[in-house]
Amino acid sequence: MSDERSQGVDFGELGDELENHDYPATPDELTEEYGDRTVEYNDGEERFGDVIEGVGVDEFESAEEVFETVMMMVGGEAADEGHSDRGAGTAPDEETDSF
Template identity: 85%
Template structure:
């Protein structure tokens, strides 16, 4: 990961600390260590502790698993509302040929 916003989520300065944490780690351990830190997304922000609360994961094996879980937990809040790639490349009046 990088310091830039990834899939709509910005971990800020806690990203390096998550990367360097000694894994495996439980959500409770990560909440204790980083719970007061904030992750930002397009429509707001939330403490990492709140995001990791009740994630349904017993143990994280890597920082990448933490990032993926956080991105999944903030879900649609992290993505641009009103943006959709659905139907991209097809004009509304354009007919498609069926084979």
């Protein structure tokens, strides 16, 4: 995940470190190990430890869970790139009849 921007969040080298971490892991363990790393998004950046502090999760089962949680925590700050999902998937299914 290095140098990869996912949904407006750039984990940089932290992404690789999280992927290589042994799971399950608690937020406290991840904060102790990687808390000073920076997560970047469109409108700025934030310390990883600050992002996952108090997330209400007892334990992460995988790096993917960590990534998803971070993306939720930074919310609109990361996702607002002029991209809109409005209307996506709302077209009626033309092949389905109710008869």
